[in-house]
Amino acid sequence: MNLSEREAAVRRLLESTSPLVPPDLHAEAVRRGSRMLRRRTAARRLLWLALLAAAVAFLVWASVARPWVEPPSTTTPPISDW
Template sequence: MSGLERREAEARRLLLAGPRPPVPADLAARAAGQGRRLLRGRRFVRGAAWLLLVAAVVALCALTAVAGSSPGAAPPPPGW
């Protein structure tokens, strides 16, 4: 018997030999609530990241539009 098999057998014996610990009645409801909070937080962060990206693209477009129409800009070369 290898060391891994021995450890698995010992863990199995410990789990089956002793009394099972009591589980709170509302454990599933608390776990589901925590999962919902985690998902809501991730959704908020993802939405904020998209909003920031869109704002950056709009700002870049506005900057290029203003910079392209500045009076000090050189005219395009002939033939363009």
């Protein structure tokens, strides 16, 4: 298809009548869009809640396990009677 054929095809498309749009198309689009927005908001809140729960769980574990403290040595006995 060369350039003149493409131009003629585009002209035919533009000169033809536009297809009829269903009358309830706008209402259906608004309904679906609001449902998508509610789902996206719920998913975002759920992810923030999961992140908060993970942070709290980490803080509780860190306060109980205290991983920054060096464990006592088990290879030598304690020194006494100096």
